[in-house]
Amino acid sequence: MSKDKHQKTLDSLPPVAGNGLLDRRALLGQGILMAGAAVAGVGASATGAAAEPLKDDPWSTTMGGPTPLRQQPSKFEKHVVRVLSNLKHEPRNSHARTPHHLINGSITPSALHFTINHSGIPDIDPAKHRLVIHGMVRQPKIFSLEDLDRYPMVTRTAFIECGGNSAPMFSSEPMQVTAQALHGLVSNSEWTGVMLSTLLDEVGVDPKASWFLAEGGDSCALHRSVPIKKGWDDAMIALYQNGERVRPGTGYPMRLLLPGYQGNMNVKFLRRIKLIDQPAMSFYEAKTYSQVLPGERLWKFHFLQEVKSFITHPSFGHSLKGPGYYDISGVAYSGTGRIARVMVSADGGKSWAEAALQGPTNPQAFTRFRAPWRWDGKPAILQSRAWDEAGNVQPLRAEIIANRGQSSQPVTNPNVFINQHYNSITSWGIDGKGEIKHVYA
Amino acid sequence: MSKDKHQKTLDSLPPVAGNGLLDRRALLGQGILMAGAAVAGVGASATGAAAEPLKDDPWSTTMGGPTPLRQQPSKFEKHVVRVLSNLKHEPRNSHARTPHHLINGSITPSALHFTINHSGIPDIDPAKHRLVIHGMVRQPKIFSLEDLDRYPMVTRTAFIECGGNSAPMFSSEPMQVTAQALHGLVSNSEWTGVMLSTLLDEVGVDPKASWFLAEGGDSCALHRSVPIKKGWDDAMIALYQNGERVRPGTGYPMRLLLPGYQGNMNVKFLRRIKLIDQPAMSFYEAKTYSQVLPGERLWKFHFLQEVKSFITHPSFGHSLKGPGYYDISGVAYSGTGRIARVMVSADGGKSWAEAALQGPTNPQAFTRFRAPWRWDGKPAILQSRAWDEAGNVQPLRAEIIANRGQSSQPVTNPNVFINQHYNSITSWGIDGKGEIKHVYA
Numbered sequence: 070m071s072k073d074k075h076q077k078t079l080d081s082l083p084p085v086a087g088n089g090l091l092d093r094r095a096l097l098g099q100g101i102l103m104a105g106a107a108v109a110g111v112g113a114s115a116t117g118a119a120a121e122p123l124k125d126d127p128w129s130t131t132m133g134g135p136t137p138l139r140q141q142p143s144k145f146e147k148h149v150v151r152v153l154s155n156l157k158h159e160p161r162n163s164h165a166r167t168p169h170h171l172i173n174g175s176i177t178p179s180a181l182h183f184t185i186n187h188s189g190i191p192d193i194d195p196a197k198h199r200l201v202i203h204g205m206v207r208q209p210k211i212f213s214l215e216d217l218d219r220y221p222m223v224t225r226t227a228f229i230e231c232g233g234n235s236a237p238m239f240s241s242e243p244m245q246v247t248a249q250a251l252h253g254l255v256s257n258s259e260w261t262g263v264m265l266s267t268l269l270d271e272v273g274v275d276p277k278a279s280w281f282l283a284e285g286g287d288s289c290a291l292h293r294s295v296p297i298k299k300g301w302d303d304a305m306i307a308l309y310q311n312g313e314r315v316r317p318g319t320g321y322p323m324r325l326l327l328p329g330y331q332g333n334m335n336v337k338f339l340r341r342i343k344l345i346d347q348p349a350m351s352f353y354e355a356k357t358y359s360q361v362l363p364g365e366r367l368w369k370f371h372f373l374q375e376v377k378s379f380i381t382h383p384s385f386g387h388s389l390k391g392p393g394y395y396d397i398s399g400v401a402y403s404g405t406g407r408i409a410r411v412m413v414s415a416d417g418g419k420s421w422a423e424a425a426l427q428g429p430t431n432p433q434a435f436t437r438f439r440a441p442w443r444w445d446g447k448p449a450i451l452q453s454r455a456w457d458e459a460g461n462v463q464p465l466r467a468e469i470i471a472n473r474g475q476s477s478q479p480v481t482n483p484n485v486f487i488n489q490h491y492n493s494i495t496s497w498g499i500d501g502k503g504e505i506k507h508v509y510a
Numbered sequence: 511m512s513k514d515k516h517q518k519t520l521d522s523l524p525p526v527a528g529n530g531l532l533d534r535r536a537l538l539g540q541g542i543l544m545a546g547a548a549v550a551g552v553g554a555s556a557t558g559a560a561a562e563p564l565k566d567d568p569w570s571t572t573m574g575g576p577t578p579l580r581q582q583p584s585k586f587e588k589h590v591v592r593v594l595s596n597l598k599h600e601p602r603n604s605h606a607r608t609p610h611h612l613i614n615g616s617i618t619p620s621a622l623h624f625t626i627n628h629s630g631i632p633d634i635d636p637a638k639h640r641l642v643i644h645g646m647v648r649q650p651k652i653f654s655l656e657d658l659d660r661y662p663m664v665t666r667t668a669f670i671e672c673g674g675n676s677a678p679m680f681s682s683e684p685m686q687v688t689a690q691a692l693h694g695l696v697s698n699s700e701w702t703g704v705m706l707s708t709l710l711d712e713v714g715v716d717p718k719a720s721w722f723l724a725e726g727g728d729s730c731a732l733h734r735s736v737p738i739k740k741g742w743d744d745a746m747i748a749l750y751q752n753g754e755r756v757r758p759g760t761g762y763p764m765r766l767l768l769p770g771y772q773g774n775m776n777v778k779f780l781r782r783i784k785l786i787d788q789p790a791m792s793f794y795e796a797k798t799y800s801q802v803l804p805g806e807r808l809w810k811f812h813f814l815q816e817v818k819s820f821i822t823h824p825s826f827g828h829s830l831k832g833p834g835y836y837d838i839s840g841v842a843y844s845g846t847g848r849i850a851r852v853m854v855s856a857d858g859g860k861s862w863a864e865a866a867l868q869g870p871t872n873p874q875a876f877t878r879f880r881a882p883w884r885w886d887g888k889p890a891i892l893q894s895r896a897w898d899e900a901g902n903v904q905p906l907r908a909e910i911i912a913n914r915g916q917s918s919q920p921v922t923n924p925n926v927f928i929n930q931h932y933n934s935i936t937s938w939g940i941d942g943k944g945e946i947k948h949v950y951a
Contacts (some may be wrong), residue, residue, distance in 0.1 A: 132630045134758075138606075189576065192585070316583055318581045424888075429870040430949070478626065
């Protein structure tokens, strides 16, 4: 970083891909003159140390408000909320989607973490809640929360994504909705808890056990089968989310965390783990999440959430205020491991520039990517495409539609999951006025 | 991780330091039999895949509650709040301390981030707020929040610590209070914003400028002087905290982030940066934060928050429920850079075991450390001591008291800061009943 370079203007930075994408190293502070900054007419002559307070604003002239026990967002941020699918609390499932177009960084605030609950949010007394581990074990055991609090804990960051996230992307016409409506069923938190392997050691697993059943304490007793290998590898009984106890909709007082696996398997309100020697063929694994494919094929046990990315800024719901510099950013993640590379296009995929990845890049976690962009005021199509450390790449849209099929008509209710596990590209079309539409490109 | 090792019991793990401290690799899942787990009498014979739901709990038999726009903590977590110093909102400063003994992981939830405000919390309209950069610059400029949103952003994790954090540790008798009361003026967040260097490039800094003055938009117009080098190195105009817009008490809509520097310098509600050629000698740098030392000496401009750690679990306010295994954990951080090593003692510093560090270890950020411990039911004194990557180490208590002095009497009001920048060791004394006291050792 040098203060000698401040004369360097944005125009001197060479584009690295079509429609104004700049080298990502522009992010490292080369002194790029922004079009968006206004010229000031104040204080230009002051060179001394004395302060001349600017007392124009009402909040600068009167005592401010009291300090609360827990601080909440500003009243000016009331629009930053989840979108709900079941406003009348009818006896069915209820979705709440993360507003990706209104937040930034990599952590999803716990208040805004997506949730899907199938029989409401249980009001669980943590002193009475128990976790049972039984089945094909040497010694079945019951654990209270107080018991688990004494065990060795681990802290890690992980995304959780619903297998049905981005399902509206399978519609034949691009839905004109935000990234929240399209992709709001994925979120990213720092989780702290006890590794399931520690508890499996405690109960002594029969070598013939090949799966475990995880069951929640909500009134639908949601349960899923998980291969035993995942239990030994990296499954966690998560007790804390972003520092605090897991929130009610997210599984309070404990949930199963299966990094990179379909959200529905990360059983909330976890009350039971049963070691078994075959999958239970429960409702959610035998029906809902058995994906029907073209040609009368079906995917059984497609657990992994594959490599994916989408641009959050700018995106549908935003608009560009005239030509000039913009910071393109979004999130990338892969159930397989770390994100290795994200490419960004401003011309609908004709040319690509490598985005800067915001480190540290944690496995099975959001990586925020950023790409500097100089918009010339002409139509553009923004896209991102991610690779993970195992070499997996987001498929092109034509590829995933060929493999998975497409809805025959626009999906007007984003809760109707026609297809699942969409991990292809999202395209934002920008017109000459800076208005943004969702397009297929 | 091997399922063959589950027979291994806790007793077979060799201690690595006095009073039952175990090798930190025990955390990696060697199959340690815990004393705290109850033996269950259910389901031991089941080997099949069928589910037998346990429908004992009321929340498992009825539809749960509705999904909110923003999810809040469970009603059973109402005690997890900040401790406030100015309940009547009198016209003076107001502290809110982070409950370190009740949270876990590395991120401090934004609702629980510590705050100190000197003239209340201003209710700032982000559309009207402006940041002015002027003084010794080529071209002074005014930035709206909308302007800043277009600039290249960076996401990083950083702690912020008040220079007066842990001041009660200078009292001549150990205060019987929680880690929250002792050390609650430090917190750790993921911050996203625009590097100050980017904006300094924009305005063109006069080479003769050696400091900058940062001023807040609250009614005390809190302002501090910062060496210009920090501005070029890693100062950030933080716009987002843990994914969301910075919360009101934490500086909404924008604050200065000076990683590793005294909290008070991280000016909130930032409205002005003035490039100057000498420090402004403002109230907080000339009076409050000029530390008086023994022998009529004084520290001027002691900005760095030095390497430090404290144990949060177990600590004052907890109690041990009988002998057996416990997971000791706490936080370590250094204004200089990354944490390199944390040692833990269970015998008041006679012997030490190396703690496991929860990665990734980010610079100028909390690192959660953990040490496995088998308590034999006899008196013990728990301590932690941290080293940073530059080789700095937490001083022993005798050293810091010799260098900084001590209060002549117990500090009954933890808001009276007699000394500052305490970064020595905290000791938790455990008696034979498992009760925990704050001790000096």
